[in-house]
Amino acid sequence: MNRHLPNSAGLGLRAPHVSHVLAAHPSVPWFEVHSENYFADGGPALAALDRIRTDYPISLHGVGLSLGSTDALDTAHIAKLSRLVDRIQPTQVSEHLCWSSVNGRHFNDLLPLPYTREALDHVCARVSAVQDCLGREILVENVSSYLTFPESTMLEFEFVVEVAVRSGCGLLIDVNNIYVNARNHGGDADAYLAAIPPALVAEIHLAGFDASGPCLIDTHGAPVAPEVWSLYERALRRFGAVPTLIEWDTHIPEFAVLQREAATAQSYLEAELAVAA
Amino acid sequence: MPSLREWQTRFAAALLQGDGDTDEHVAIYRNTVFSNYRHALGATFAVVKQLVGAPFFDAAVDAYALAVPSLCGDLNVYGGDFPEFLASYPHARDLPYLADVARLEWAIDAAARAADVAGTPESLLTALANVPAEQGVAQRFTLDPSCHFVHSGHPVLRIWQVHQPGFAGDMAISSDVAPDYLLVRREGGAVIIERLTPGDHALLRTLNDGSDLGLALDAAVAAEPDFALETTLRARIANRTLAQLRGD
Numbered sequence: 001m002n003r004h005l006p007n008s009a010g011l012g013l014r015a016p017h018v019s020h021v022l023a024a025h026p027s028v029p030w031f032e033v034h035s036e037n038y039f040a041d042g043g044p045a046l047a048a049l050d051r052i053r054t055d056y057p058i059s060l061h062g063v064g065l066s067l068g069s070t071d072a073l074d075t076a077h078i079a080k081l082s083r084l085v086d087r088i089q090p091t092q093v094s095e096h097l098c099w100s101s102v103n104g105r106h107f108n109d110l111l112p113l114p115y116t117r118e119a120l121d122h123v124c125a126r127v128s129a130v131q132d133c134l135g136r137e138i139l140v141e142n143v144s145s146y147l148t149f150p151e152s153t154m155l156e157f158e159f160v161v162e163v164a165v166r167s168g169c170g171l172l173i174d175v176n177n178i179y180v181n182a183r184n185h186g187g188d189a190d191a192y193l194a195a196i197p198p199a200l201v202a203e204i205h206l207a208g209f210d211a212s213g214p215c216l217i218d219t220h221g222a223p224v225a226p227e228v229w230s231l232y233e234r235a236l237r238r239f240g241a242v243p244t245l246i247e248w249d250t251h252i253p254e255f256a257v258l259q260r261e262a263a264t265a266q267s268y269l270e271a272e273l274a275v276a277a
Numbered sequence: 278m279p280s281l282r283e284w285q286t287r288f289a290a291a292l293l294q295g296d297g298d299t300d301e302h303v304a305i306y307r308n309t310v311f312s313n314y315r316h317a318l319g320a321t322f323a324v325v326k327q328l329v330g331a332p333f334f335d336a337a338v339d340a341y342a343l344a345v346p347s348l349c350g351d352l353n354v355y356g357g358d359f360p361e362f363l364a365s366y367p368h369a370r371d372l373p374y375l376a377d378v379a380r381l382e383w384a385i386d387a388a389a390r391a392a393d394v395a396g397t398p399e400s401l402l403t404a405l406a407n408v409p410a411e412q413g414v415a416q417r418f419t420l421d422p423s424c425h426f427v428h429s430g431h432p433v434l435r436i437w438q439v440h441q442p443g444f445a446g447d448m449a450i451s452s453d454v455a456p457d458y459l460l461v462r463r464e465g466g467a468v469i470i471e472r473l474t475p476g477d478h479a480l481l482r483t484l485n486d487g488s489d490l491g492l493a494l495d496a497a498v499a500a501e502p503d504f505a506l507e508t509t510l511r512a513r514i515a516n517r518t519l520a521q522l523r524g525d
Binding site for chain 2: 036037039040041042043044045047062063065067069074077078080081099100101102104105106108109111113114116118119122147148151213214215217234250
């Protein structure tokens with residue numbers, strides 16, 4: 001069964017804006033939420049999502065499954081995700097190509113993997129297991145990183161593409177993360193885009209970074225940078241008008257600011273559609 | 278090259294170590310990890326954070342995160358042991374009410390995440406009407422899953438109230454007050470906090486522990502000699518504190 005988000009610019013829905021969305025019913029083509037924020041057994045947050053899903057396509061985006069961890073897959077976590085998928089019937093389900101726990105301790109952060117054959121085999125098996133449990137395809141997202149590892153024997157994009165090809169998952173390409181990593185590690189963002197088979201790309205993420213430290217930090221706390229808009233334009237040239245999400249997770253601004261960011265993304269999407277037509 | 282498992286174990290150790298030898302880039306991850314915990318617990322324990330100030334609070338969260346690992350990929354459920362941690366945190370020794378305020382804030386958070394109950398007051402009243410009179414005291418009740426009890430010798434509800442956003446009244450807090458027996462629960466989708474009478478507290482807590490109505494009534498009368506069972510039962514069924522008969 002094919003599930004597609006609208007080929008338009010959606011928004012990451014965060015708690016401060018839920019009551020506004022319920023009351024004002026703003027024109028937004030789709031919303032993405034963090035899956036774990038709705039793992040509760042019941043209560044008002046879940047009830048609000050029940051209402052929102054009747055009016056908007058929903059994408060469930062996980063931040064805590066720890067796909068790359070060498071600990072056993074957390075079956076309780078997958079059970080909660082599965083329960084939420086059954087309840088919300090999302091258009092898309094995605095997770096990050098990272099690890100966040102080992103020896104039982106969770107860091108609740110998106111930690112980068114060394115890009116080795118062992119890590120590749122491991123992640124592919126885990127993605128397959130998750131897809132089997134959920135009974136559906138998921139998307140995996142490339143993460144930002146502040147480190148590269150001498151152990152790595154593959155480039156990041158080679159690893160990302162192999163995971164999708166071998167496990168049958170789709171790709172959620174975070175254009176900001178590609179830009180951040182290229183700046184942090186001296187890679188070529190356009191070569192990265194060129195290596196991704198367009199047919200694998202089902203969603204794009206955009207967000208803002210922080211440039212005040214020793215390297216770019218993917219804070220999701222600022223407007224999308226001009227260089228990232230430019231890279232996004234080139235990504236659309238390669239991948240076509242792919243559903244695109246604006247993410248903003250720290251120093252969350254008022255809803256209208258998010259809508260303006262989404263409108264900018266929408267204008268790029270429409271320009272791409274016009275060129276392609 | 279170490280195995281992926283060895284590699285992750287080493288990375289985790291380096292991330293937690295945080296001494297002067299930490300690689301500058303590992304330190305970025307360390308900062309992000311700890312700031313995620315500070316942010317998450319700062320939202321849940323917002324009044325505790327106001328009471329002690331951000332620097333104290335952040336240091337307490339850092340110490341807690343090192344001592345009590347997060348065991349779950351869902352950060353929303355991390356922090357349940359933070360009240361206990363504060364109770365024995367040496368730097369909070371002069372703030373005897375702090376752990377109880379934290380218990381209240383955790384109860385509010387947990388109440389918001391609790392399961393919804395399908396039963397209605399009418400269905401419970403119907404079930405009770407079918408109980409033979411002589412078996413009334415043998416009945417056991419399930420409370421709404423959102424119910425959490427907080428008992429404190431300190432005026433934690435008053436402390437919590439005057440630290441809510443927009444509170445404009447008198448901030449003065451008298452320490453010379455009766456103990457707080459609080460019930461945190463959801464009503465109509467919103468979390469509410471009630472101050473219970475000693476009798477109501479004894480009755481509901483005893484029922485919540487799984488004891489039958491007879492034992493709960495004994496506890497309530499012991500706590501409050503003129504306790505009125507029927508009034509309390511009617512009110513607690515109507516507002517859904519009592520959700521179902523056990524075994525239903």
